[in-house]
Amino acid sequence: MRLTWSLTLLLWGCLIAGAIEPISTSIAVGIAAAVTGFLARYQNVLYYFHECCRPEWISYNRTGFEEALQTKLFGQHVASRVVLKAVTGFMNNTNPKKPLVLSLHGWTGTGKNFVSQLIAESIYRQGMSSGFVHLFTATAHFPHEMNLELYKTQLQQWIKGNVTNCPRSMFIFDEMDKMHPGLIDSIKPYLDFYETLDGVSYRQAIFIFLSNAGGENIVQVALDFWTRGRDREEIELKHLETALSLSVFNNKNSGFWHTSLIDKNLVDFFVPFLPLEYKHVVQCGLAEMAAKGRTPDREVVDLMAHDLNYFPKEERVFSMQGCKIISSRLDFYM
Structure with a gap:
């Protein structure tokens, strides 16, 4: 990168100078030496102009994340609490044993995609536009069941390549309820407790799954609380998580159907999103x-x-x- 920037700046300087008046070879050499010296002394300044896998571009803002959850996400006290603790704990851990894996569930319009966006914005300076945040949508990226084996290979290569490029990468899988069963199992090794796989560590990566599957179970719990006259804020994760994981595991129309990700307990949290009032x-x-x-x-x-x-x-x-x-x-x- 330094060589490319040096050549670019040198070429730019020569072109500008040439446009003004002819310059001697000695002056050109002097410019080159000055530019090279500047880059050698202030090389870090380049990182501020182009996104790279460094703290200047990737740095967790817990305060901003908590404030965004409190002021922009409505009716999701369970999801807010769980996601904030999960992300904060993971980002503050300098040596995690595995990637962070979150599975967000609930009816459409309850805030799953929005929370994914807030997570990205709290970690990456460019948020969802960051080159280190990768969004996969089942119907757009994996539409044909006949290509399942091809999709598995492509997905493995994509994740390996991007984590190699930046260990602190984020992968979001939307429409898991429309994902072909078996596809997501292809990335199981990257979510496991391995220190490295083929020389690559995936322990700093984040994987987020979004799904409507299990929404009926969540709605039923909320409805039961309302019917019995109990306050909505009394609903806790323990009232939902076990039933939710079993529901998606046994749902043949879910990308999580009989998946090893659940069977091997690789999903850190199943996060329920309640129906909105x-x-x-x-x-x-x-x-x-x-x-x-x-x-x-x-x-x-x-x-x-x-x-x-x-x-x-x-x-x-x-x-x-x-x-x-x-x-x-x-x-x-x-």
């Missing part, structure tokens, strides 16, 4: 208006939230769409 939809709406540069208007947001679908049908407690469609709906109501 009316008040949470309103909070999302007000936040979205502010994000659009508009003054939050409770009357407009209430009108939009009221027209969405809820269940149980008579009581209208839980939103069926969550916050996913709020951005487009608000454009209509505003």
